[in-house]
Amino acid sequence: MSREITEARFLKQYDPKDYDSPLVTVDIALFTLHESTLQVLLVERGEHPHKGRWALPGGFIDLQADAELHDTAQRKLRQKTGVDVPLLEQVGTVGNAQRDPRGWSVTALYMALVPHAPTAEFIDSVTDARWWPIDEVGKLRLAFDHAELVDLARERLKSKTAYTVLPVHVLRQPFSLTQLQRAFELLMDATLEKKSFRRRILNAGVLEEAGEGVPEGGRGRPTVLYRPAKNSGQYLFTRVFG
Amino acid sequence: MSREITEARFLKQYDPKDYDSPLVTVDIALFTLHESTLQVLLVERGEHPHKGRWALPGGFIDLQADAELHDTAQRKLRQKTGVDVPLLEQVGTVGNAQRDPRGWSVTALYMALVPHAPTAEFIDSVTDARWWPIDEVGKLRLAFDHAELVDLARERLKSKTAYTVLPVHVLRQPFSLTQLQRAFELLMDATLEKKSFRRRILNAGVLEEAGEGVPEGGRGRPTVLYRPAKNSGQYLFTRVFG
DNA sequence: TCAATAGTGTCTCTAAGACACTATCAG
DNA sequence: CTGATAGTGTCTTAGAGACACTATTGA
Secondary structure (H helix, E strand, O other), rough: OOOOOOOHHHHHHHHHHHHHOOOEEEEEEEEEEEEEEEEEEEEEOOOOOOOOEEEEEEEEOOOOOOOOOHHHHHHHHHHHHHHOOOOOEEOOOOOEOOOOOOOOEEEEEEEOOOOOOOHHHHHHOOOEEEEEHHHOOOOOOOOOOHHHHHHHHHHHHHHHOOOOOHHHHOOOOOHHHHHHHHHHHHHOOOOOOHHHHHHHHHOOOOOEEEEOOOOOOOOOOOOEEEEOOOOOOOOOEEEEEE | OOOOOOHHHHHHHHHHHHHOOOEEEEEEEEEEEOEEEEEEEEEEEEOOOOOEEEOEEEOOOOOOOOOOOHHHHHHHHHHHHOOOOOEEEEEEEEEEOOOOOOOOOOEEEEEEEEEOOHHHHHHOOOOOOEEHHHHHHHHOOOOOOOHHHHHHHHHHHHHHHOOOOOOHHOOOEEEHHHHHHHHHHHOOOOOOOHHHHHHHHHOOOOEEEEEEOOOOOOOOOOOEEEEEEOOOOOOOOOOOOO
16 A cells, blocks of 8 residues: 655655656747838747747747746747837747657747837847748748647737737827728738728827828828726727728 | 767767756646536546645656547546547646755646546546536635646646637537537536627537437427537637627 | 417517728828 | 828627426326
8 A cells, every 4th residue: 555645745755857847838920010011030040959940939938037928938039129019928838749859848839919019129229130021921931830830820910900909009109090991901911991990090099199290201181099908908899900 | 178079979868867957737628518517537646746636637748659649638538437538628838846845847727628438438437537516615624726727627627618619529429509508608607698609619510419318407498419520620719708 | 178388470679891982191 | 181000889799598388298
């Protein structure tokens, strides 16, 4: 008969290294808008495996520094962009025996959005990181299964744009409704009807006015500027748009 | 100067146990409908930590037997229910330093649905597993953060019911529209208007007729039976319901 | 007959789609 | 003035909500 042991005693003798366990990473697809295109931040791998290939920013959890998965993602992004991103959410987790040549591996995939301007200078100074237009990413041979991860995050971005105000996070505040519509269109990869767009957004009450601005291109009627209202981030429309 | 090594050489000398890594588990919130209540499958823990408490089914990945995370979830459910569940999807992944007394731990949370009948006998024979009405789960002191995980899965279930036909997976086929409406109502925790419900489901073309059946309770007009049409599983409504 | 369950007709209401219209600026 | 951009008026349409109605059975 085996002797019953207490939980305290059990924990004392427990060592995770006695068991086979998968690699665990966090990867982030960080998107922005620049020059009228959707762009993703990629990092050139400096170490094996897949050294020299482009990959999503990410890496291992720091068991001391990171209190949660989310912290790992923010930390990795801060290293590459110099800022805390305004939108960071988990897309899902992919785990299988093939995705990493080192063995069974699990990655928690995050999707993040950031306005381009405040990151540009810092990213230029990080020699292994750069923005890539989403259309060009398909032509690269990304490390691991990161091409699939980019697609997963891109899909999530597209679908959430259809029933939230997610795109506010790729714009610098304040912004005009015209700019916001362009952002929606680029993230959804669709063109939207102007009146429907404005009615939807304004009726939702998720924006507050923030003065007047100059029109795009300098000529034309001046524009009303807006910024997101407090707690508008999780507003959900009851119909999908577009 | 360090010598450049090849990827093959790198992989040969790589040992994951050289690095600190979190525990990784898969947990599944399996729901069913029985006696007009939503129920969730729980398992009484036979080992430390939290021995004797009720927990979600789940556990460690078997690096040899499981090709993907999904396989771990199906395997664990098969052990407890004796069947392959008809709906299994990932809800998200929770990872932090506090959720498991053994240390930094990550769990991939899945949500699953199954009709009650085909599982009942097998589950009765599994002494450590039983269905719990969702309302009673709050009164138990579940292991780890499983109370939160149940809530997360419950929320996902509720929200997806509002724009998909997910509830077809808790019914035995064929079923009547009345039964399907009861399933929607229990999963959404709301009452639905009969005409709106029938119009919505029938117009979507996600069901095919499957003969006639007896009405609930034996008296009354006989009912038309349906089964899900092929590839109707990922049908998305463009408006949320209820 | 009735009670019980299944299923329909039809009006209202909300929000999206279409698209022509007006408004305000620079040059 | 013209041309460019910002913003509106208004009709149509799809689909949900409300709710009274009819249909078909067992007892």
